Amino acid sequence: MEEEKTWALVSELGGEFGYLEELSDILKQHFHLVSHRDLLRNPALYGPKIQVLLIWKYFPAAEPSLLRLLPSLKVVASGGVGIDHLDVPFINSLGVKVANTPGVVSNASADLAMGLLLASARKVLEGHQIAVDPKTINLPQSLMGVEVTGSTVGIVGMGEIGYKIAQRSKGFEMKILYHNRTRRCVADERAVGASYCQSLEELLRRSDFVVIAVRLTPATVGLIGHTELSLMKPTATLVNISRGQVVVQDALVEALQSGGIRAAALDVTHPEPLPRDHPLLSLPNVLITPHIGINTYDTARAIVQRMVANAVAAVKGRPVPNEVKLQ
Structure with missing residues (x-):
């Protein structure tokens, strides 16, 4: 044999x-x-x-x-x-x-998207660092996160992974918006309580959390750039589990540094790993994992x-x- x-x-x-x-x-x-x-x-x-x-x-x-x-x-x-x-x-x-x-790969990818969203919103990493720091004597009251339950999530890309993110978001009683090349059927929308946004711009303006779950194609390279980030709420968080090239990283750095958006949680960057002196690695409002969506x-x-x-x-x-x- x-x-x-x-x-x-x-x-x-x-x-x-x-x-x-x-x-x-x-x-x-x-x-x-x-x-x-x-x-x-x-x-x-x-x-x-x-x-x-x-x-x-x-x-x-x-x-x-x-x-x-x-x-x-x-x-x-x-x-x-x-x-x-x-x-x-x-x-x-x-x-x-x-x-x-x-x-x-869909379940694991959707799970990580929600994990990044929650960890960023509730400052889990910062909390862990304080809790294990040998110098910590008193726990600060200033480590405040943002509410996930009842907030609005905008999902960019409503394929199988995007839809599973919507299913999980429903469990957190989130208002669910989505933008996709083609609208899903009414039954799919009703099952998760999702509302279709005809334009990406509408979704960006309305969302507290924007989750990117598109495939990398010539049409999606640079999909989220200066203009798109400027449309987001200053209290909003960008979550990217698709590919690093979908987001213009220089524009993201600028938005994070200027307060244009509250935070970013990324499982993907470009390149991977980033150069060790890349500004994204030192920003306090960024959470990065090393492309572990399917791990x-x-x-x-x-x-x-x-x-x-x-x-x-x-x-x-x-x-x-x-x-x-x-x-």
């Missing part, structure tokens, strides 16, 4: 940047695994054997220089829903299919299992469940 396994290329196994052992074990059930490092050390040996490229956390990058080493490649199976790191037309032109893993054991396991299903289908010539087909 070992000899029948398909050869697959991965970033690395174990270590800080590789697959967790549990996830590696799932892959090993189906594939002979070759690390990116081993491929580059001996491309003549491994390159012609590899039929599957498994991309985890953007690595290994599906660049032309790498793809040229893989003449037998049949599929690029990427973990996560975003495909902005993939040149799908170019990969398809090589006769190679592309697949992602939508759906399985739960259950979600990671589900992603890898979906990657396997997509890759196996492609190798066997079957329909690929989550093949990316550009319109």
